Amino acid sequence: MSHTLSVGVVGAGRVGAVLAAGLRAAGHPVVAAAGESDASRRRAAELLPGVPLRKPSDVSRAADLLLLTVPDDMLPNVVRVLADSGAIREGQVVAHTSGRHGLAVLAPAAAVGARVIALHPAMTFTGTAVDIDRLRGCVFGLTAGEGERELAAGLVADLGGTANWVPEEMRTLYHAGLAHGANHLVTLVSEAMGLLAAAGVDDPAGTLRPLLDAALDNALAHGDAALTGPIVRGDVKTVAAHLKDISANAPDTLPSYVAMAWATLDRSVTDGRLLPIQGQKIATVLSAYGERRVLPSRVEHTGSMERTERSEQA
Template sequence: MGELNIVGCGRAARTLARLWAAAGTLTIGDVLTRSPASAAEAVAFIGEGHAAASFDDMRPAALWLLGVPDRDIAACAQALAESARVRPGDGVFHLSGFTPSAALAPLAARGARIASVHPVMSFADPGIAITRFAGTPCGVEGDAGLAAELDHLFVAIGGTPFALDGERKPLYHAGSVFASNFLVVILDAASRAYVDAGVPPETADAMLAAISRGALENVLALGGPHALTGPAARGDREVVALQQGVVSAWDADAGRAYDALSALAFALAARRDATESGAQ
């Protein structure tokens, strides 16, 4: 069993650490976050480990996880490299879906092996995430040897690893942003539109659940072009234009989103029509 040190232990990192600790796959060593209090909170959730106050307080480990936001990855890697806590041959990885492992270059220059793993799921609540992680696709890129080790570690807690191209991660990650982050934004706009149009909140919630679940099931079963319904799917540009005006008057940002999404919907409908024409 190897030992894992963690620098930056947010929702994703603490979820994974707890799963590894519970499975007996890794021993959790030192945990460093922005404050001793948050480090202690992370250790309490994980169930093992030591809350560190600084890099100087961290002991050696064969594996290091940088669970910091994208904007902090490069600076964190530089600071960790300068701390001389990482030894040649140690593995260091981060969890970003956007940033490639190359951002850890200062550590590679000191002999560390570097990689990244992006678990494709929402970690909004670690307590819930630990119950839903099994089956999660996990995109892996970086040093081949370390990537193979990480494949094993993620499989051990129910993950499904797949290989990523580090140079194409920004586009890859945009897919997750559309499928998850923007979905939340769109559903919030839908809920506000229902309520502001006079629908009782409890009825709006029921409507939102039914229509969004149905749409997702249709996309998964039929594919996007054949799952599309509504005025854009029917080519009714007049209705779309009139509705876009109403939405813009209600909420200017939502109106711009409606306009952009309508353009994508018309393009999707055109792809469906072209496919059906070609099949005849």
Template sequence: MHRTARLGVGVIGAGRVGPVLGAALAGAGHALVGITAGSEQERVEAVLPGAPVLDTLEVARRSELVVIAVPHDQLAGLVSGLAEVGAWQSGQLVLHTDPAHGLDVLRPAAAGGAIPLAVHPAITFTGTSIDLRALPHAYAGVTAPGPVLPIAQALAVEMGFEPVVIDDSQRAAYAEAIATATEFSRSIVQQSAGLLAQAGVAEPGRFLSSLIHSTVDDALQAAGGPSET
């Protein structure tokens, strides 16, 4: 698969996802230009010790690859706001990690000459360095214009993921699948744990662990997916 050249990487978003992906890209040989921190300075320092902390505008202006890992409701405003101040540059790679958005949300950046990429890591992040060990066992939903799709796939691989191409027109269905898997699973576990607690089980989470893992493995095998056992 096409390998990306060494890039100057900037990360916008210091929640659970951004610092981990920044660390993964740095581990693949890219240079970390900077990351926004806000109130998450402690998390950034734990996952990316010594990383330059910059404001959003400086990250966008200085980076050849900008990774945007912000909450769903902030993404569109951030991209368009940076476009209004002329932050996006011709040939710059702009990658967001939101499952629901495809390429359209990056249109303001593309209008400035940037190359839009959507790479969603299909994993629940803890926001710690533990995640780096989990990345090679996870997939990423990748959407990009045809000519640069190999670049998006290569970046996913360099971060540790197995890339799966999602057509831009299917991002809504993809997002629904991701939300169903995560939200429903979390809700069912919480409901079951609550019932066990009412029944007098002291540690319902530990009690459910083997049962849920074995049940999920069985369901994945039935769906044609890999088992973790």
């Protein structure tokens, strides 16, 4: 355990309440929390029993470690108000959990002498006790100055997580990668379940689960090499049939299917697994359902040569 710190959390939402509970389990006393919604109050009662709910400024004044777990767009104003009101003090540790923001957003706190840390858990939260166990092995995107790096790493270790250092200027790109992978995955899976339901499948989730488990494991292990399906096989008629039936039965899903089909097509041609002539046929089909695009000319030559050599060797 790192040096014991009294903890205050402003924003007792799904992330804040869970992290505070995790730190409490590691021996850091949680002295106060702030949360205005009924959900936040219920969450605090369940995960932080006995911890008083107070105004953000009072929480800040009571804590050695101030956790700011408010939404990204609210964070700059919260930091500014707390700093200007004198609620943040010299030597206090102020950490936020935003993926997008780094240390710049904490400049008002740093200006009064606080030790500032960006500490983002790369995990999706339910806001329940199950999340506390999930913190073990969770990767935290950390940004801190030289004087705070050991402290930041120690807090992550106390939570059972793994530290991953993210440069200040790369925080937004780091967060975009997580959001694209996790948030958009939820949308994609929900739409896929909708298509199966429309097709009369009784248990869309159960039908998809083994397929998605295998696809995710393969993608994380092998990247683009894990791609399967009609596009990478060059099955033009199958892609056309998909588009026709989705358009007729689930038109709201058509834009995302087309967008992901384009992305899959580009990557399949780029790595040489799909002949450019096949790629162009699929591109023509996709263009009928949206903006017409042209495959990269550089890829059409190199990909064709590589694919031809592979075919001859086979």
